[in-house]
Amino acid sequence: MAAINQASSFMRTKTSTSSPSSSSHRLIITRASIHLPKISTANLDIFTPNLASNISMVQEMHKFSRITPKNPTSNPNVHPDHEVILEKLYLILEAVSDRVEMHKNIGEQRNNWNSLLLTCINTITLSAATMAGIASAITSVPGAPLETLKLSSSFLYLAATGMLVIMNKIQPSQLVEEQRNAARLFKQLESEIKTKIAISKPTLSDVNDAMEKVLALDRAYPLPLLGVMLEKFPAKVEPAVWWPEKPTTSKRRNDKNGWSVDLEEEMREIIKVLEVKDKDDYVRLGEKALKLNKGLAVAGPLLTGLGAIGSAFLASAPHSSWAMVLGVMGGAMASVVNTIQHGGQVGMVFEMYRSNAGFFKMMQESIESNLKERDVGRRENGEVFEMKVALQLGRSLSELRDVAASSSRKGKDVEEFGSKLF
Incomplete structure (x- = not known):
């Protein structure tokens, strides 16, 4: 109700500060502000959950856009x-x-x-x-x-x-x-x-x-x-090898593991x-x-x-x-x-x-x-x-x-x- 009263006062203020050439428009706006239907608190509560859910959804979308931006390379915390x-x-x-x-x-x-x-x-x-x-x-x-x-x-x-x-x-x-x-x-x-x-x-x-x-x-x-x-009849029998050769590295010892x-x-x-x-x-x-x-x-x-x-x-x-x-x-x-x-x-x-x-x-x-x-x-x-x-x-x-x-x-x-x- 406070938001509706503020809107009515804002509309009356605009009407009073407008030029004389727009008197007809002032009359319409003033009448609209005067004859604005009253909404009870009970009726307003009906829309509140929808508004809250929409706000939370927007916040989640905003959070998701921050986590997965369109250009992942711009975020140093993401590994593209x-x-x-x-x-x-x-x-x-x-x-x-x-x-x-x-x-x-x-x-x-x-x-x-x-x-x-x-x-x-x-x-x-x-x-x-x-x-x-x-x-x-x-x-x-x-x-x-x-x-x-x-x-x-x-x-x-x-x-x-x-x-x-x-x-x-x-x-x-x-x-x-x-x-x-x-x-x-x-x-x-x-x-x-x-x-x-x-x-x-x-x-x-x-x-x-x-x-x-x-x-x-x-x-x-x-x-x-x-x-x-x-070769089915090789000159020398050798073990089969089916694994890649692993290069050996040499670095200093750091822990027991x-x-x-x-x-x-x-x-x-x-x-x-x-x-x-x-x-x-x-x-x-x-x-x-x-x-x-x-x-x-x-x-x-x-x-x-x-x-x-x-x-x-x-x-x-x-x-x-x-x-x-x-x-x-x-x-x-x-x-x-x-x-x-x-x-x-x-x-x-x-x-x-x-x-x-x-x-x-x-x-x-x-x-x-x-x-x-x-x-x-x-x-x-x-x-x-x-x-x-x-x-x-x-x-x-x-x-x-x-x-x-x-x-x-x-x-x-x-x-x-x-x-x-x-």
Whole structure:
């Protein structure tokens, strides 16, 4: 009511100070001020909540405009790059999720390759051997389709030889193990990125680190077969490497960060155990699997080729007995060799050993990178890192310390392996 009275007095004042030429307007304004309807206090209270809510909404909008201005760079308390960093991490996360599905699907496809090719090659080989046996049995039968059986057997043997050479070159079972490992590691990276987004404030360094890990995995486990396929019969067995190289920095020590002299010595002993026992053992097993795979890869096509030669010389007077042996026995032995190599997935076993050796090498480099960092504050927390190492090796903390103590006493003569998982 006080506001309405002030408005009425203001209107009367304006009327009294206006010029004589606007008398009609003064009359209208004066009458309006005189006949202004009275509003009760109860009616005014109806509008009060709406006015208060509108004012509070304007204040909130004003506050929001101060927090998120149109030009974020003008506010020193706002970090405009944070949204860009999150966007980059989400892009990397999307790419990693896509790679998980790609490696999983292609791994299933290559597993089907291994089963189907093995079945087809063995069927073709046994069919050729059967034809060769029938042909050798009817050499003395007049009018028998001897030449047809000989040509069919030779053709089947040649087809099996060509298919077997290709299969031995690409090693589908080994490819399946590569895709299986890649899918598992990409899932691990996916969970790592999600955790980093959820519980911390990512930086540009995190983006670069995630990008390097993705590219390192792409190099370690390529999807294409032509041009970039991993060498299936390398001259030397080396551990698989699927992590980016970490540069070591050297700065002054500033705090303990969960580390102690005893923990550092424990980690050095664990490195020794992993080097002389776990990694070397899997490298040695990988070399044996590689030699076996090479021998079987040569023996299979050689036997089918001999079977083709034997089938071609069936019913030849000077070479009849030897041709029959090569034609029949070559196919039978080739089927056995193929079953051992591809049914037993010798290539997959070699890749598994190589991957396990790479896992222990990665653990070594992870421990060494922490120990070489002189700035203890820049290391991973010592207690957390010790627990992570114990979990990766399938041991409790007390067992891990016992292994390190045993290594320090016996040196390279330690008998116990570092890992209890595999």
